[in-house]
Amino acid sequence: MAQTITEKILAAHSDREEAKPGQLIKARIDLCLGNDVTAPIAIKEYQKAGADQVFDPSRIALVLDHFTPNKDIDSAQQCAQVRFFARDHQIEHFYDVGQMGVEHALLPEQGLVLPGDCVIGADSHTCTYGALGAFSTGVGSTDLAAAMITGQAWFKVPEQMRFIYNGKRGKWFGGKDIILFTIGKIGVDGALYRTMNFTGPVIRELPMDDRLALCNMAIEAGAKNGVIEPDEITKEYIKTRAKREYKLYESDSNALYVATYEWDITGMEPQVAFPHLPSNSKPVSRAKEIKIDQAFIGSCTNGRISDLRDAAEILKGNRVDRNVRCIVIPATQEIYRQAMKEGLFDIFLDAGCAVSTPTCGPCLGGHMGILAEGERCIATSNRNFVGRMGHVKSEVYLSNAAVAAASAVTGRITHPEEVAK
Amino acid sequence: MKLKGKSFKYGDNVNTDEIIPARYLNSSDPDFLASHCMEDIDPDFVKEKNAGDIIVARKNFGCGSSREHAPIAIKAAEISCVIADSFARIFYRNAINTGLPIIESPDAAADIQKGDELEVDLDGGTIKNLRTKKTFSFEPMPPFAQEIIQAGGLMKYVMKDKQE
Ligand code: SF4
Numbered sequence: 080m081a082q083t084i085t086e087k088i089l090a091a092h093s094d095r096e097e098a099k100p101g102q103l104i105k106a107r108i109d110l111c112l113g114n115d116v117t118a119p120i121a122i123k124e125y126q127k128a129g130a131d132q133v134f135d136p137s138r139i140a141l142v143l144d145h146f147t148p149n150k151d152i153d154s155a156q157q158c159a160q161v162r163f164f165a166r167d168h169q170i171e172h173f174y175d176v177g178q179m180g181v182e183h184a185l186l187p188e189q190g191l192v193l194p195g196d197c198v199i200g201a202d203s204h205t206c207t208y209g210a211l212g213a214f215s216t217g218v219g220s221t222d223l224a225a226a227m228i229t230g231q232a233w234f235k236v237p238e239q240m241r242f243i244y245n246g247k248r249g250k251w252f253g254g255k256d257i258i259l260f261t262i263g264k265i266g267v268d269g270a271l272y273r274t275m276n277f278t279g280p281v282i283r284e285l286p287m288d289d290r291l292a293l294c295n296m297a298i299e300a301g302a303k304n305g306v307i308e309p310d311e312i313t314k315e316y317i318k319t320r321a322k323r324e325y326k327l328y329e330s331d332s333n334a335l336y337v338a339t340y341e342w343d344i345t346g347m348e349p350q351v352a353f354p355h356l357p358s359n360s361k362p363v364s365r366a367k368e369i370k371i372d373q374a375f376i377g378s379c380t381n382g383r384i385s386d387l388r389d390a391a392e393i394l395k396g397n398r399v400d401r402n403v404r405c406i407v408i409p410a411t412q413e414i415y416r417q418a419m420k421e422g423l424f425d426i427f428l429d430a431g432c433a434v435s436t437p438t439c440g441p442c443l444g445g446h447m448g449i450l451a452e453g454e455r456c457i458a459t460s461n462r463n464f465v466g467r468m469g470h471v472k473s474e475v476y477l478s479n480a481a482v483a484a485a486s487a488v489t490g491r492i493t494h495p496e497e498v499a500k
Numbered sequence: 501m502k503l504k505g506k507s508f509k510y511g512d513n514v515n516t517d518e519i520i521p522a523r524y525l526n527s528s529d530p531d532f533l534a535s536h537c538m539e540d541i542d543p544d545f546v547k548e549k550n551a552g553d554i555i556v557a558r559k560n561f562g563c564g565s566s567r568e569h570a571p572i573a574i575k576a577a578e579i580s581c582v583i584a585d586s587f588a589r590i591f592y593r594n595a596i597n598t599g600l601p602i603i604e605s606p607d608a609a610a611d612i613q614k615g616d617e618l619e620v621d622l623d624g625g626t627i628k629n630l631r632t633k634k635t636f637s638f639e640p641m642p643p644f645a646q647e648i649i650q651a652g653g654l655m656k657y658v659m660k661d662k663q664e
Binding site for chain 2: 103116117119120123124127128129130145146150151153154157200201202203205217218219220221222224225228229233235267268271272298301303356443444445462464465466467471
């Protein structure tokens with residue numbers, strides 16, 4: 080039977096010829112992930128079950144990224160718990176302050192996830208790695224605990240949806256804009272329990288950083304996973320990173336999809352998602368009277384080097400509006416160093432931005448930029464739910480990095496063209 | 501299993517930040533989490549709820565993050581089950597793994613209003629609204645989910661499987 084890339088990966092990891100939507104399967108996993116919020120619960124479950132050995136210490140990644148460097152005593156306790164567990168079990172891929180980055184930027188960068196992998200993470204944005212041609216999905220802490228013991232996870236094979244993008248992408252229209260547009264069309268449950276297959280000429284030319292941002296937000300449409308077929312861009316990305324074997328899967332041309340959407344993106348403006356759902360997306364020009372108090376450039380969606388370059392291109396020679404705080408958080412140590420080398424920090428500092436060490440920080444309202452009552456933030460992160468970044472009466476608008484930077488300069492939501500020199 | 505309680509009613513897309521805000525995720529203590537359950541969407545919830553009460557919502561309940569703190573908070577708040585049109589997938593998974601009964605029933609979710617007295621028969625697959633006197637039937641959970649629940653949660657299921 081003709082199959083998609085997701086069906087093939089799930090079949091291969093459960094030793095069967097094919098995996099059909101609706102089937103319940105037990106699959107081997109290549110990597111499982113936890114962070115400082117979800118791993119403590121997984122560790123508790125692991126210990127409660129009386130386990131004392133993990134299935135493979137080289138196949139578990141533990142990343143302390145949410146409330147780190149620790150924001151208070153409770154988060155310090157949680158991190159300590161994960162640290163001891165990692166030490167006790169000789170977890171190879173344990174990332175503490177000084178090496179860590181935001182998990183979904185860090186794992187692909189470090190070559191820990193590769194094409195053809197089957198990956199679970201106790202974090203909803205684990206779907207990011209579909210950008211590399213992997214099957215990758217978010218689960219809960221108990222699933223992580225079970226996977227750490229058995230190296231396996233249960234899945235219901237998801238139904239397949241296809242999204243085809245044609246046309247020519249504008250300069251300031253990237254992976255983030257594609258996904259905000261798409262969620263705006265299908266809604267926050269438009270792909271519930273399903274796979275989003277992203278394809279078409281626009282995707283074939285989309286750089287890896289944009290692909291990662293695109294797949295990162297598949298969960299915001301309710302999807303189980305999002306995936307892009309691996310190609311030359313994928314191979315180029317993993318060339319220097321892969322330290323183990325991997326497999327490039329393709330979807331069969333006659334594979335079955337429960338729905339297909341096709342759009343032409345020629346001439347589309349950058350997108351902004353209004354509060355309080357990622358599906359409230361509109362072209363940026365429809366947001367132009369909206370004043371902001373803060374701009375946040377970072378997170379697992381858009382804290383990568385190309386995002387920082389976009390922001391720097393806008394901020395160069397400009398000043399952040401005096402009524403705006405602009406916070407820039409490179410997603411990993413490597414991105415941080417690269418940005419520094421390229422002189423981007425000088426541009427940010429000259430413009431009046433604050434630049435932080437890698438952390439999730441304000442994305443989930445943890446620390447490093449919490450909003451007060453009535454405040455508005457334009458953010459490059461992925462969620463704008465009520466209270467996500469602070470006070471319940473604060474507001475978050477989602478955009479790409481160039482829009483966030485341009486808005487920081489003018490003090491209101493702004494098309495990058497207006498500010499770019 | 502038969503459940504009885506009064507309903508708390510919410511709309512579409514109740515997300516995990518509303519069920520338990522991220523600012524409380526520096527703890528995984530169930531009672532602490534329960535004391536902040538639904539805080540940003542319904543500040544009175546914690547004061548008004550009684551043991552056995554039922555949360556009812558519309559589409560896509562539990563969307564957002566993968567935090568198991570969400571079903572843990574609801575369970576520790578002594579809510580006996582959640583009824584909704586549909587659930588976000590990680591929440592659905594987490595509810596099974598932590599043993600929080602959840603029911604997909606768009607018809608019941610449309611009929612029930614805040615404060616209605618409900619009777620739920622989990623095995624029989626029925627929901628009765630004592631105010632409107634209507635009864636709704638629902639699909640029991642898929643067999644694999646029932647196996648996990650019968651084993652007492654995913655971890656017990658896994659350890660049993662491992663020993664065999
Ligand atoms: S940056 Fe935000 S969305 Fe990404 S892992 Fe961290 S908290 Fe989650």
